[in-house]
Amino acid sequence: MARLGTALITRAPFAQLIEQANLVEGLGYDRIWIPEISGRDAFVTAAVLATQTHSIGIGLGVVPLPSRPLPALEMATAALAECAPGRVAVGLGAGHRETAASQFGWPGSSTPAAVGEAIVSLREALRSATLHHRGASGEPLVLQLRGQHVQTPPELFVGALRDRMVTVAAQNADGMLLNWVTERRAARLCEVAAARRTDRQFTTAAYVPVCVVDGATAREEAYREVAGQLSSYLQLSAYGDLLSDDGYAEDVEAVRAARRRGQDAAAAVSARLVEAVALIGDADEVKAGLNRLRAAGIDEPVLAPVTVGADSAASLFGTWAALAE
Numbered sequence: 075m076a077r078l079g080t081a082l083i084t085r086a087p088f089a090q091l092i093e094q095a096n097l098v099e100g101l102g103y104d105r106i107w108i109p110e111i112s113g114r115d116a117f118v119t120a121a122v123l124a125t126q127t128h129s130i131g132i133g134l135g136v137v138p139l140p141s142r143p144l145p146a147l148e149m150a151t152a153a154l155a156e157c158a159p160g161r162v163a164v165g166l167g168a169g170h171r172e173t174a175a176s177q178f179g180w181p182g183s184s185t186p187a188a189v190g191e192a193i194v195s196l197r198e199a200l201r202s203a204t205l206h207h208r209g210a211s212g213e214p215l216v217l218q219l220r221g222q223h224v225q226t227p228p229e230l231f232v233g234a235l236r237d238r239m240v241t242v243a244a245q246n247a248d249g250m251l252l253n254w255v256t257e258r259r260a261a262r263l264c265e266v267a268a269a270r271r272t273d274r275q276f277t278t279a280a281y282v283p284v285c286v287v288d289g290a291t292a293r294e295e296a297y298r299e300v301a302g303q304l305s306s307y308l309q310l311s312a313y314g315d316l317l318s319d320d321g322y323a324e325d326v327e328a329v330r331a332a333r334r335r336g337q338d339a340a341a342a343v344s345a346r347l348v349e350a351v352a353l354i355g356d357a358d359e360v361k362a363g364l365n366r367l368r369a370a371g372i373d374e375p376v377l378a379p380v381t382v383g384a385d386s387a388a389s390l391f392g393t394w395a396a397l398a399e
Contacts (some may be wrong), residue, residue, distance in 0.1 A: 078377070314330065
């Protein structure tokens, strides 16, 4: 049976987030994914939504590994898993070097190897209530964890963009989570994961910007909304370089050049770049795009809705209702 997840508009007030969560649960979505970018703590947000829903999965994707010491990460994961048994997925990522210090005060992004080690340590800690990690100077430490009551371990995902992180996910995790990915890259990364994974059941999820629209004006507005988001991500070398590799080098350079000149970078995002990573159109068009991603190997498309028009709530709920399966 096909799976379908969705991200929530996490900048909304909590009352609206709860309303969104209850709506998508009622529509039959399989999982809510909560990104951690800047703003609310993902674990706290997930715990609130878990207590206000009944059966829908709660996924964190992705939590940057440098943002928390491993013991804090383990304790938060255990608490969330106890709060919503059998419903929790936690995704870890390396973070981005461009934003690590300026936004969060981290020393820098992590490495694929460190993410893999964290996944292994986290799984063992949840199993045995004993965490093996390293101190500030690199010395090995063992921490006995108290008060854990995890009956059903959470699924552990890795945020992956390139082959090295896909390999880490395939060899250590229960799944991987992609973002701003073209159909071509999705297919290739899924092939890499299939070739390198163990016998463990493995799920590939991918954020997909979507908007169900009616008419050319709404379509153009949705394109602009996606372009605004994408222009921000293209500041990060990881995303810009990947899209360049996928055949959009001129499009990416146009956005970066506009930013260097102090111009509107969003206005420089081409329509074909938007179409490469987002699904905008009527319900049939968007569903066809989701099916193409599934054919490429994506087990769980994760809708990342953009809204159009004066009534953003109506646009958001309309997209969710139109795409529910």
